[in-house]
Amino acid sequence: MTVTVAIIGSGPGGFYAATALTKEIEDCRVDVIDRLPTPYGLIRAGVAPDHQSMKKVSARFEKTAQDPRVRFLGNVEVDRDLTLAELRSMYDAVVIATGAPIDRRLGIPGEELEGVFGSAEFVGWYNAHPDQRELAPSLESGTLVVIGAGNVALDVARMVAKTGDEVRVTDMAHYAVDEIDVTPIKDIYIYARRGPLQAAFTHKEVQEFGHLERAIPLVDPAVLPPEDIDLTSKGRGNQEKNIALLRGYAVNTGDEKPVKIHIAFYAMPLEILGDDGRVTGIRMERTELLDDGSCVGTGETFDLPCNVVVSCIGTESTVLEGAPFDEKRNRFVNADGKIDDGLFASGWARRGPTGTIGTNHPDGVAVANMVMELTPDPAKTGPDALDALLNERGVRVVTFDDWKRLEAAEEEAASHGAPRRKFTSIDEMLDRLG
Numbered sequence: 001m002t003v004t005v006a007i008i009g010s011g012p013g014g015f016y017a018a019t020a021l022t023k024e025i026e027d028c029r030v031d032v033i034d035r036l037p038t039p040y041g042l043i044r045a046g047v048a049p050d051h052q053s054m055k056k057v058s059a060r061f062e063k064t065a066q067d068p069r070v071r072f073l074g075n076v077e078v079d080r081d082l083t084l085a086e087l088r089s090m091y092d093a094v095v096i097a098t099g100a101p102i103d104r105r106l107g108i109p110g111e112e113l114e115g116v117f118g119s120a121e122f123v124g125w126y127n128a129h130p131d132q133r134e135l136a137p138s139l140e141s142g143t144l145v146v147i148g149a150g151n152v153a154l155d156v157a158r159m160v161a162k163t164g165d166e167v168r169v170t171d172m173a174h175y176a177v178d179e180i181d182v183t184p185i186k187d188i189y190i191y192a193r194r195g196p197l198q199a200a201f202t203h204k205e206v207q208e209f210g211h212l213e214r215a216i217p218l219v220d221p222a223v224l225p226p227e228d229i230d231l232t233s234k235g236r237g238n239q240e241k242n243i244a245l246l247r248g249y250a251v252n253t254g255d256e257k258p259v260k261i262h263i264a265f266y267a268m269p270l271e272i273l274g275d276d277g278r279v280t281g282i283r284m285e286r287t288e289l290l291d292d293g294s295c296v297g298t299g300e301t302f303d304l305p306c307n308v309v310v311s312c313i314g315t316e317s318t319v320l321e322g323a324p325f326d327e328k329r330n331r332f333v334n335a336d337g338k339i340d341d342g343l344f345a346s347g348w349a350r351r352g353p354t355g356t357i358g359t360n361h362p363d364g365v366a367v368a369n370m371v372m373e374l375t376p377d378p379a380k381t382g383p384d385a386l387d388a389l390l391n392e393r394g395v396r397v398v399t400f401d402d403w404k405r406l407e408a409a410e411e412e413a414a415s416h417g418a419p420r421r422k423f424t425s426i427d428e429m430l431d432r433l434g
């Protein structure tokens, strides 16, 4: 008997689950629902535009989407067009794969000032996410401060540090290319609250700072660990490579190129300073590391004038009515991916926002294994029931064929060797589809 499955979210968490389900269960119908008309979640709107090779996994997901047992239903939003309870009444299984799209707050004074952005907002802006196209971060001043030392922080710094020519060949939103092309930003500060050995970023991303046309990375040699530190033991490979790269950057003087990327450690933000509603600077406090690896402020502060602050300290999930959420662990309450009978989580909705695209693969396999154990309910007709409901509510569903038309239009509109010129609003996309 056919097992019907609805997946909420078409990013890696959702599509790895769809792929595993079609592999493991011959007789299945899988509907992948997304609130945007475009599939692939963070692969399209999160991965840095200059990391096109990382986006290649979407070819695998496209194969899944074109499996006759699978459908993509874009422009359909749970909690707007239908409820989770309705989905659960129509499908044998529902998989929540909604990622973690909301910025975590720093929780310090001044965070509301104009010119202060969260990473999901800022990354969404340069990646043409329809929610962020109006963000218009003004990059017309000299100094950008990035808070956090994860890979997202490095992505943000790198994208602003690049020249117009470097980003024009990517699929960065055309309005962001124009802004970055002319930005007079000369100093980019990346602030890690702990030390170089605790940094969350990975060496491949650190290495890219060494190959930028107009920007040079700088590190204060005094913050680096002693030369004789042994980082060769198992599991420390990333630290070893990071430190080697940072040592190389510590000999740069800053005179080599016009834009300086200061990779700074042991400092955390206390307050964002402003005037007339706009950010004018940031007050930082120096920190020291405790034996347990955490850090505390030393009481010593300093102010840095700046006009843009991007806080890259991680993101949070959106809650869904009817699914228990664990605020503390920043994920849906689940045991190895199971939330409730017939309700599962995959990707960041399951684990919280950590890991690369490939980390979502085992989540998808786990979901498929659990769905295999279910006894299908013939009353849960899945796609038929969903179509009837969305039709009755007048929802304009964007199908995978529709998406392929949008994709072709984006590719056709591309210039300067860019892979595509992205649509930047949902209305634009729906108008194009007619």
Ligand code: NAP
Pocket: 106, 119, 147, 148, 149, 150, 151, 152, 153, 155, 192, 193, 194, 198, 199, 200, 201, 205, 268, 269, 312, 313, 314, 315, 353, 354, 355, 356
């Ligand atoms: P992340 O890796 O968790 O890094 C968050 C950073 O923010 C850490 O340096 C953290 O410092 C800092 N932080 C947290 N709260 C803070 C606070 N209140 N004040 C100051 N600093 C604070 O998160 P992410 O960069 O958003 O990345 C999410 C996941 O996506 C990661 O697994 C990442 O590797 C992955 N990703 C991968 C790529 C890639 O492969 N190229 C690109 C982008 C993202 P502490 O360590 O001290 O907490």
